Amino acid sequence: MSANDLLTLWIQNDDPFERWLLKHCVLSFGEKNAPYLYRILSAVRNYSNDEIISKIWFEIFDMDSVSSRIAEERKSYLHVLHRECHQSFQQIEEKIRIKIRHISDNISPDNNTNDPLRILMPYISGISFEERKFLVELIAETDDNTLEKYRKFLQSVYPELYHYLNWNDFQTDMHPQQDWVMEYFGEYNLSKLRNRSSGRLVKILKEKNADENSFYQWYYAVESDHDLPEEAFVIWIDGLGAEWFPLLEYLIESGKDRFVEKKYIRKVNLPTVTACNRPEHSHCVRDMDTFIHNKNSYTYPDDLIKQIEPMKKIVLQEIMGRSNDRILITSDHGFTALAQKQFGNQKKFDFSDADHEGRCMWTEKEYQSDTDFIVHTVEEGKKAVVALRHTSLYNTPCREVHGGATPEEVLVPCMLISKIQDNVQYTVRLMTKEISVKNPIMKIEIEPEPPVSPYLIIEGEKMKYIRDEDNWQISLKGFKAGTYPFCVEIIHQKIENKIRIKGGIQEKELF
Numbered sequence: 001m002s003a004n005d006l007l008t009l010w011i012q013n014d015d016p017f018e019r020w021l022l023k024h025c026v027l028s029f030g031e032k033n034a035p036y037l038y039r040i041l042s043a044v045r046n047y048s049n050d051e052i053i054s055k056i057w058f059e060i061f062d063m064d065s066v067s068s069r070i071a072e073e074r075k076s077y078l079h080v081l082h083r084e085c086h087q088s089f090q091q092i093e094e095k096i097r098i099k100i101r102h103i104s105d106n107i108s109p110d111n112n113t114n115d116p117l118r119i120l121m122p123y124i125s126g127i128s129f130e131e132r133k134f135l136v137e138l139i140a141e142t143d144d145n146t147l148e149k150y151r152k153f154l155q156s157v158y159p160e161l162y163h164y165l166n167w168n169d170f171q172t173d174m175h176p177q178q179d180w181v182m183e184y185f186g187e188y189n190l191s192k193l194r195n196r197s198s199g200r201l202v203k204i205l206k207e208k209n210a211d212e213n214s215f216y217q218w219y220y221a222v223e224s225d226h227d228l229p230e231e232a233f234v235i236w237i238d239g240l241g242a243e244w245f246p247l248l249e250y251l252i253e254s255g256k257d258r259f260v261e262k263k264y265i266r267k268v269n270l271p272t273v274t275a276c277n278r279p280e281h282s283h284c285v286r287d288m289d290t291f292i293h294n295k296n297s298y299t300y301p302d303d304l305i306k307q308i309e310p311m312k313k314i315v316l317q318e319i320m321g322r323s324n325d326r327i328l329i330t331s332d333h334g335f336t337a338l339a340q341k342q343f344g345n346q347k348k349f350d351f352s353d354a355d356h357e358g359r360c361m362w363t364e365k366e367y368q369s370d371t372d373f374i375v376h377t378v379e380e381g382k383k384a385v386v387a388l389r390h391t392s393l394y395n396t397p398c399r400e401v402h403g404g405a406t407p408e409e410v411l412v413p414c415m416l417i418s419k420i421q422d423n424v425q426y427t428v429r430l431m432t433k434e435i436s437v438k439n440p441i442m443k444i445e446i447e448p449e450p451p452v453s454p455y456l457i458i459e460g461e462k463m464k465y466i467r468d469e470d471n472w473q474i475s476l477k478g479f480k481a482g483t484y485p486f487c488v489e490i491i492h493q494k495i496e497n498k499i500r501i502k503g504g505i506q507e508k509e510l511f
Contacts, residue, residue, distance in 0.1 A: 003033070003034040004077070006037070007037070007081075008080055008085060010022050011049065011081065023041045023047075027042065034073065037073070037077065043055060050091070053089070053091075057096060058096075058099065075125045075127075082127055089128055093128055100120065100123060100131065103123060116138070117138060117150055124157055131157075133302065135157070135158055135161070136193060136301040137301055139154070139193065160251075163246050163247045163249075163251075164189055164244070166250075167183075167185050167186035167189065168186065169463070170246045171466075174222075174264070178218070181242075181407065181411065184407050185411075187201035188201055188338075192337050192338075193301075196343065205390075205406065206389075211388075212374045215374060222266065224266055224267050225266070229328075229416070231326065232324075232416060233326065233327050234330065235283050235328070236279045236282040237287075238289035238332060239288040239292060239335060239402070240334065240412060240413060241331070241333070242413055248413060251315040252417060253491075256420075258320060258327075259417070259418060259420055260415055260416070260452060261326075261418040261451055264413075266413075267412075268333055269378070270378070270386050271360035271378075271384045272359075272386075272404065274289075274333065279330060283318075285318050288310050288311070291306070292400050298399045326416060327417040327418075328414070328417075329417065330412065330415075333402045334409050335400040335401060336402065339358075339392055339404070340397055340399070341396040341397075341398070347396050348391050349372070349373075349393045354394040356402060357392065357397040359392055359397075359401050359403030360385065360403035361385045362384050363383055363384065363385055364383070372391045373385050373388050376405075386404055387404035389405075418451070420491055426446055426448070426490045426495065427446070428454075428490075429446075431471060433499060434499070434501075434502055435500075437480070440476040440479060441474070441475055442474050443468075444471060444472050445471050446472060453472075454472060454490045456486060481503035482500070483499070
């Protein structure tokens with residue numbers, strides 16, 4: 001029986017005598033196999049749930065030194081408490097905030113490190129709200145190079161945030177000339193994380209939405225509909241912008257029986273309001289839209305963290321919980337957080353009849369499009385003034401809004417999700433067992449052809465393979481010479497192998 005099993009028994013059996021027996025069972029084995037649990041149970045006195053929950057969370061802060069083994073052991077117990085055993089952790093939020101902030105505030109400048117997260121890593125599980133809030137705020141203050149160093153740790157403790165930011169590895173069937181869309185959303189999501197617009201995002205938006213002509217040039221180049229099966233069950237997620245695409249795909253493919261068969265970024269009708277984009281014959285899910293519209297003001301970083309939770313709930317209940325073989329996910333509009341005053345926007349116009357907090361306005365008057373808005377003909381005789389960038393038509397918004405023509409309001413995900421066929425067994429062939437440090441491209445062949453991209457798991461990193469004609473490949477740039485065990489993950493199947501990376505200089509034998 002594992003230490004996790006023993007802890008599960010403890011939570012499920014509230015009899016003090018049974019817990020006493022479990023305690024002494026663990027103590028009798030000594031601390032070699034489970035040193036953190038041994039330490040905790042040695043100090044248990046009243047055998048209550050609150051006591052052991054508190055000790056698992058906070059005993060680590062009283063230790064003189066914390067090994068990676070202790071940190072991982074503690075994290076596994078926290079998952080037992082709060083996932084498998086459905087225990088609340090609300091009672092620890094304030095205390096965990098104080099403990100982590102105390103360590104952070106007392107990192108000595110003589111520590112020869114500009115990397116406070118390295119010191120804090122053993123103490124952060126990523127489970128509590130306060131831990132996630134601390135991570136967002138810490139990462140928000142890093143430059144791009146430091147953020148790259150944090151990515152691996154972020155993937156292990158807060159995978160939802162990692163995938164929200166992970167536009168670099170995200171792929172769709174968009175035309176190569178529309179690659180700017182991926183870059184834009186990478187910058188948008190990072191701007192939302194850092195609570196400030198990046199210079200690159202501002203530059204892209206000024207170029208693409210400079211005026212009516214530049215906007216329509218990219219807008220009409222993006223498809224609004226695709227050739228997708230009519231028999232699919234359609235789920236319309238109100239307010240789901242393309243910013244959530246990488247996270248949504250991760251949450252779906254982390255499940256047990258679904259995969260993303262096809263995915264597109266599509267445009268919606270202008271103005272970007274539900275009335276103009278309500279899909280017919282679809283099941284509507286309003287969790288995201290309701291959360292944002294119920295906010296009186298935008299709260300950073302809390303709202304970004306809290307918006308991730310409805311996403312997880314939607315995937316679990318509305319997608320994984322359905323019996324349909326195929327599900328089509330779509331949306332009516334996205335939101336923008338960057339139209340608020342705190343991002344440098346000022347009140348410039350006084351269109352008092354504007355709708356959706358100044359993002360659009362129905363009109364019968366003759367207005368002339370300019371660099372801040374366009375006059376869009378919706379149908380014959382019906383026009384709308386639509387905000388072109390983040391300057392609104394009336395008062396400056398105090399929360400996330402929609403109705404305008406920015407990419408985050410206009411572009412939404414479109415995903416065809418299918419059931420996994422459990423009886424498919426994949427074969428992976430390594431095309432060469434040795435690669436060079438100078439050209440570290442690993443190539444594999446897979447039979448039969450998988451419906452989704454496989455992943456490589458190597459040295460604790462998980463990376464997605466890229467399709468290249470008749471094989472799959474991935475770059476191992478940054479890995480030193482040596483032999484590495486790895487695993488290819490195809491949906492939920494894992495195939496293990498080894499690869500050797502040769503150094504750049506080959507020594508000759510001496511005679």
